[in-house]
Amino acid sequence: MTGPLFVGCAGWSLPREHWPAFADEGSHLQRYASRFNAVEINSSFYRPHLPKTYERWAQSVPSAFRFSVKVPRHITHELRLQRCETALDEFFAQCLHLGEKLGCLLVQLPPSLGYEAEVAGAFFEALRKRFAGDVALEPRHASWAAAGALLQAYQIGWVTADPVVIDAVYAWQGVRYWRLHGSPRIYHSAYGPERVALQAQALRQSTAAGVPTWCIFDNTASGHAVADALCLLEKKP
Structure with missing residues (x-):
């Protein structure tokens, strides 16, 4: 059985030059969701959102659309994963209001x-x-790189990032997540058709194995993420 593929960007901002590729009406998120079936919520990393905000977002998108939500930096960067039970409770009290449209957490x-x-x-x-x-x-x-056994035990997937920071480890393979930040200039560089075609090939291999697969373009600083994600859709991964 082919696994689902979720393609989108880090955030749902649409550069004006790409507006014709999306629905004419609706909120920014609704227009974005007329083409993409996933988005990564990065703002949750910096600040909390009200439960009703998550509910509104969930109600704004088609039934098959999924959100990836970035875990707050208070947990990852300030508490550094320690003594964070209360912070986790607060975070889940908010983001779980996405309901079934909460597709993944990014740590x-x-x-x-x-x-x-x-x-x-x-x-x-x-x-x-x-x-x-x-x-x-x-x-x-x-x-x-030494965390493979622990990630297997807790069924935690590994983000395949570009640029590569750590070579892939033998982590849990129940979900695959590509996070493309842009290279050589991180957050700015476009990937372009040739590199997107190579990415599409990797995604095909992942979904063919029946694994839920995410591909998020995070090269948003110069507006290239939307173009690269649209290009990927054309490659029919």
């Missing part, structure tokens, strides 16, 4: 946060007590 760690098995295990234990859905981890310290 991005600071580059300075190394892998400590006891700390990581306690964090994922606390997270799994509150959330049984897909979770993708984007660590940025090389020591996390």
Whole structure:
């Protein structure tokens, strides 16, 4: 059975030059969702959102649309995964109002946060007590290459990032998540048709294995994410 493929951008801002490719009417999110079936909510990393805001977003998109929600930096960067049960409760009290349209959680760690098995295990234990859905981890310290067994145990997927920070580890394969930040100039560089075609090939292999697969373009700073994501749709991965 082919796994679902979720394609979108980090945020639903639409550069004016791409407006003709989307629905003419509706909110920014509604117009965005007329072409893409997924989006990564990055604003949750910086500030909380009211439950009714998540509910409104969920009601604005088609039934098959899914949101990936970035775990707050208060948990990942300030508390550094420790003693964060209360913060997790507060976060889930908000984002779970997406209902079935909450497709994945993104846990991005600071580059300075190394892998400590006891700390990581306690964090994922606390997270799994509150959330049984897909979770993708984007660590940025090389020591996390040793975390494969723990990620298997807690069924945590690995973010395949570009530019590559850590070579892929043998993590849980129940979800695949590509996060394309832009290279060589991070957040700015466009990928273009040739590199997007290579990405489409990798996505086909993932979905052919029956794995839920995400591809999020995060090269938003110069407005290239939407163009690259539209190009990917044309490649029919």
